[in-house]
Amino acid sequence: MKKSPLALPLLVSLSLTALGPAAENGQYDIVVYGATGGGVAAAVEAGRLGKSVALVEPQKFIGGMTAGGLGATDIGSKTTVVGLAKEFYHRVWKHYNKPESWKYETREEYKPKHHDAISDNLEVHWFFEPKVADQILTEMLSEAGVKVFTGERMVRAAGGVKKEGNRISTVTMESGKIFGGKMFIDASYEGDLMAGAGVSYFVGREANSEHNETLNGTRALRVYAGKEMDPYKVPGDPASGLLPGIEPKPPEPDGSADKRVQAYTFRMCLTDVKENQLPITKPENYDPLVFEPHLRWINVNAKEKPGKLFYKLTPMPNRKTDSNNHGLFSTDYVGKSAEWAEASYERRAELWQEHVDYVRGYFWFLGNDPRVPEHIRTETLRWGLPKDEFAEAGHWPFQLYVREARRMKSAYIVTEHDCRRTRLVDDGIILASYGMDSHSTSRFVDEAGQLRGEGGMLVRVRPYPVSYRSIVPVEKECANLLVPVCLSATHAAYGSIRMEPVFMMLGQASAYAAAQSIDTGKPVQAVPVDGIRKHVGTTELLAGVKPASADEAAAEKKSAASSTADRFKSAVASLKKEGALKGDTAWLDTLKSETMVDGAKVAELLIGKASLKKPVKDVDAALDALAADDTLPDAKKYWRENARAGKTCKGSLVMQLCIRLE
Known part of the structure; x- marks a missing residue:
């Protein structure tokens, strides 16, 4: 397959930026693998605690989704965001309080565009440009004296992670660099270090019966708009074959386990400022048949316009957007995510490019296919890629939105019961509060020949505690590793936890626990949670959480069913x-x-x-x-x-x- 310049973020393997003084002989107190938002928070916290720390990132860029296009922060309850996470959003707030930060509009013009963008009463700014997130995260790392290594991928073959008993001693990179540490934190979206260390994990969706849940496993959704959404290339003719991306038969019965995970995409940063705009061009391998289902969906919703449907236009400062999936046929590349977690680096690069081509092709289709209603084409062509974002990645987001990959299996697995507060743990360290959210996982033809979707859900929750045990492995498997991103949770519960502010808080908690483990000589599993809560700032918040009443629990269970x-x-x-x-x-x-x-x-x-x-x-x-x-x-x-x-x-x-x- 021909590789475009946009494949660089995954294919690069050069060590680039290094911040702060190097530790000798590649030995560090704490090694953080994955410079996601959670990884940056972990590294900053470790540095502030006086520990030598290496932040190792496989790509050229830091910040994960926080700096990779997800500017419209998924919050849930705003008052539950504390610690380093809140500090980040406060720094964003301070940045945008400066008149010189506004080039294409003023703060006063922007603020009314979205009521969730700014919380002046909390002194935080939840919505931001990708380059601003990158700038602030880089500043925080530099101030904390963190040594940053980008373009360093760990060896995933046998011997890449070396252990002495139940403790990791070193991790080797493809470049030949070896990072030794007393403590390790896997903050990657994929959990490669966790897997390399021999820690148990799961990919896919558990059966509802495994943990007595109602939202896990396969979930067949309603018929897509009846006969107008015919699944066949020639409507009404099964012999013509199925359209791309549609499976020929239903999944297993609702609630069954499988290996699918929710769809991935890119959170597109767009702008309508012509002087700061580049067009979204047609992919070399563009295939209009891929977007035939999308065209039929458009015809069903012909009066709608972008922003209201087809893709989001959530406003970011300076007339930019965070454009996420919006509607049944949109920017999510449904059915292409299950392979990612266990795929080789080479296969991930191919999958990454396939997602680029799909999302780029979708926008080109909406703006240029004459079968698309003119008002949709006109509105789509009004937007383009900002010249001042992602310059080193071809102005395309460097981070694929890996919503879910591996999930650790530790001594405690967060489930739907935690999210509903029908079960409260006594070792909670932070609060999560976003709804149990899964984007679609597949599309299929049912027994009646009708097109249906599968896997999507969004179920509201109230703030609930996340167990410390869910971010540490079983001790016999590893005593010096913490996993704040690919933590131990079912598919249903992970759909709620998987938000960037939560990853940041868990990253900070992981670093504090790692430092305590070093100072006390205890395994990470034995670190007292009271100190973690106090340090992150969640003690009072956690004390205020009460279990759901029997009536509430029954109502929620009935509601889900x-x-x-x-x-x-x-x-x-x-x-x-x-x-x-x-x-x-x-x-x-x-x-x-x-x-x-x-x-x-x-x-x-x-x-x-x-x-x-x-x-x-x-x-x-x-x-x-x-x-x-x-x-x-x-x-x-x-x-x-x-x-x-x-x-x-x-x-x-x-x-x-x-x-x-x-």
């Missing part, structure tokens, strides 16, 4: 009973997903729910209140724009809103 329609009916009944719904509510009794709803009625619902705790005057105040108390932590711009007199809201979204408000 019910259809959307059933859950909606139950939610409406509950909202009426508690007094959130007043006056004429007949419109809710007859609401269907395809119905368009008067925005004023939705505003009444939001105001009624918020006013149960404290009276509010308008929908904006209601959304602020619902976001503040975590009833609706991710209150979207959609409701601020459409829950108003003279506007309309989609029935399907109103149904989901009622379920969230229950």
Whole structure:
């Protein structure tokens, strides 16, 4: 396969930037493998604690997804982000408080674009440009005296990781460099060091029955828009063959274990500033048939426009975006992620390029295929790649969004029960708070010849503790390794934990535990958690977490197992009973997903729910209140724009809103 310049981030194997003084003979107190956000936090913490530390990164670049395009931070509950993670977002806030940081718009112009972008009351800025994240993370590493090695891939064959008993002694790189350490932290998205050290792990999805869960394993989703989404090359003709990316038969029954993981993509940073813009060009191996399902999806939703569907246009400062997958057929390369975790470096490079070609091809298709409605083509061509981002990677994000790869199997496995707070651990060290979120894993044709998706979910949670045992291996397997990214969790629970602020907090906790292990001579498994909590700043937060009541647990379990329609009916009944719904509510009794709803009625619902705790005057105040108390932590711009007199809201979204408000 022809390699384009965009393959460089994975193929490069030169040691580039080094920050801080080198330790002699390649020996360090702490070796961190993987300069993800979690890895940077671990290295900075280790350096601040006075330990010699090497941060070793396989690519040319540091920061992982935090600096690789994911500028719209996935937060959950904002007040649970503490320690070095909060310091990072505070530094971002300080950066954007400077007028000179704004070139293509002002702070005042930007702030109203998204209510989650800035929390001035917390002095944090959650949304940012990739280059700003890179700058701040680099500064933090330099200040902490961290020695950084980029372009250094570990030898994954036998002998790459050497152990003395149950302790890692050295890790050898393909370049010949050898890193010795007292402690090791695997902060990579893949868990290569963990695997090389002989630590148990899992790839894929566990069966629901393994841990008595409801959201794990295979999950067949609804039919994709009926006959309009025909799965065959020639609609209605199975003999013509299936369209690309569609499997010929259903997966195993719902809840079964398999080796699939959720889809990967690139979080695209785009700009509409022409003077700072490069076009997204057509891939050399572009195949329009790949996007035939997408075209049929567009035809079903022909009146929609980018940002509302097809791909996100979440605003970043200086008229840039974080453009993530949006809709059933979008930037996620569904069905191409299962191989990544165990693939060789060479195969990963090929998969990386396949994802580049897919995402690049998708944007080229939307902007240039004459079959795409003109308003979609026009809007897509308004955007391009920023000239001032990712210059050394061809202006393309250097980090593939590896949402899930290996997951360690330690003495404690975080499950859906932890996320629902039906089980609370006594060794929690940080709080996670994002919903249990999995993007699609596959598409298939069911027995009736209908196209269906599989694997997607997003189930709300309240902040819950993450066990210290989940980031340390079983002691007999390794006594001097911590794993803050590929930690011990089921697929369902990992979907909640896998957010960059959580990885940063776990990275900081890992470094503190590693330092304590060095100072006390104890294995990492024996480090007291009270000190970790105090150091990271979670002691009071963790003390305030209470287990879900039996009624709450039953309701959540029922909610997960019910259809959307059933859950909606139950939610409406509950909202009426508690007094959130007043006056004429007949419109809710007859609401269907395809119905368009008067925005004023939705505003009444939001105001009624918020006013149960404290009276509010308008929908904006209601959304602020619902976001503040975590009833609706991710209150979207959609409701601020459409829950108003003279506007309309989609029935399907109103149904989901009622379920969230229950």
